[in-house]
Amino acid sequence: MxxxxxxxxxxxxxxxxxxxxxxxxxxxxxxxxxxxxxxxxxxxxxxxxxxxxxxxxxxxxxxxxxxxxxxxxxxxxxxxxxxxxxxxxxxxxxxxxxxxxxxxxxxxxxxxxxxxxxxxxxxxxxxLPSSVENAETLRSTSQHVRQAFLADLSAPPSLDELAQRFSLRKETLIRTFRQDTGLTPGSFLNISRVEYAKARLRAGDNIADVGYQSGFADQSHFHKTFVSYTAATPRQYATGRSIFDNK
The missing domain is CATH 2.60.120.10 (Jelly Rolls)
Known part of the structure; x- marks a missing residue:
């Protein structure tokens, strides 16, 4: 590859x-x-x-x-x-x-x-040909999980904490969230962090700072996760070009 x-x-x-x-x-x-x-x-x-x-x-x-x-x-x-x-x-x-x-x-x-x-x-x-998407419906627990993650990407509550909050087994919480959103809670959190990082990179923030702002433990984890979800490096995304365009 x-x-x-x-x-x-x-x-x-x-x-x-x-x-x-x-x-x-x-x-x-x-x-x-x-x-x-x-x-x-x-x-x-x-x-x-x-x-x-x-x-x-x-x-x-x-x-x-x-x-x-x-x-x-x-x-x-x-x-x-x-x-x-x-x-x-x-x-x-x-x-x-x-x-x-x-x-x-x-x-x-x-x-x-x-x-x-x-x-x-x-x-x-x-x-475009006319077509209407069915409105997304999330159960209350899934809505609260999303809100809890988005409220603090750098230090979100654990699934154990969320399960206890909703008086559910952790496995039930994960299954419900996946049925509602098509994603596991862990994937949703990673995607949300990457989307936040993209917004900060578009705003011109320093790449080294963005990783920590987005909740990643270190630069290696940030780089690897960003690439896995975007097929681009943070630097490519920030500069809007590949290394072939560098003069």
Whole structure:
């Protein structure tokens, strides 16, 4: 597998929008989710996307719409490299998961990639086939677990403490949370820490500080976890480019 630092990828950011472009990558992602609506496009190779317990094999020309907070993974097929774009959009749109195979819409997507802007994204969203995501319903215990973790990412309560708080067995708490969210509590905590780290990196905070701010024990743990959920290093994400762009 190619070292993540050597993968050619860029991040372009503007108001309420982030565009990620990655070329010739065999890097896999752990199951994760985003607070933003995301729309992906495969331009080379194939990707296997698993979302809502369904598997989708995506090929060049395919688009995939992934709702906000929907757990998913997007990994290479048979270890072969693939190239793709991902748009992350801060939009309160309850769009459902869907794979779109429409050459005209794919061309429209590439126009957004060439000139990413809120206006071009709004035009793309208006052209998407109509689909509505079912509203997320969480049981009270799962809501409280999420709130407890998000309230203090650096020192969250343990699962034993939470189970005692809700008068539940720890195994029951974990099972309930996974049924409601599609993630284990541990995965949710790691993802939340990574998302917080991304926000701080976008704000220009020092990478060494961000790891501790996000609740990671040390820089090695921060780097490893960040890469496993984003397929990018913290430095790549912070600078918006791979080492191939460094002059």
């Amino acid at each position: 190619t070292d993540t630092r050597h993968i050619r990828q860029t991040f372009h950011r503007t108001s309420g929008l982030e565009l990620r472009s990655t070329w010739q990558s065999t890097q896999a992602y752990k199951r994760h989710c985003h607070p933003q609506l995301s729309i992906g496009a495969i331009v080379e190779g194939q990707t296997c996307c698993v979302c809502h317990d369904r598997e989708y094999i995506l090929s060049p020309g395919d688009l995939i719409v992934i709702p906000a907070y929907a757990p998913h993974s997007c990994n290479p097929v048979a270890g072969q490299p693939r190239s793709y774009h991902m748009l992350y959009i801060d939009a309160d749109l309850p769009l459902a998961l869907q794979v779109i195979r429409d050459p005209a819409l794919f061309t429209h997507y590439l126009e957004v990639v060439n000139i990413p802007s809120p206006a071009s994204v709004d035009k793309l969203l208006s052209a």
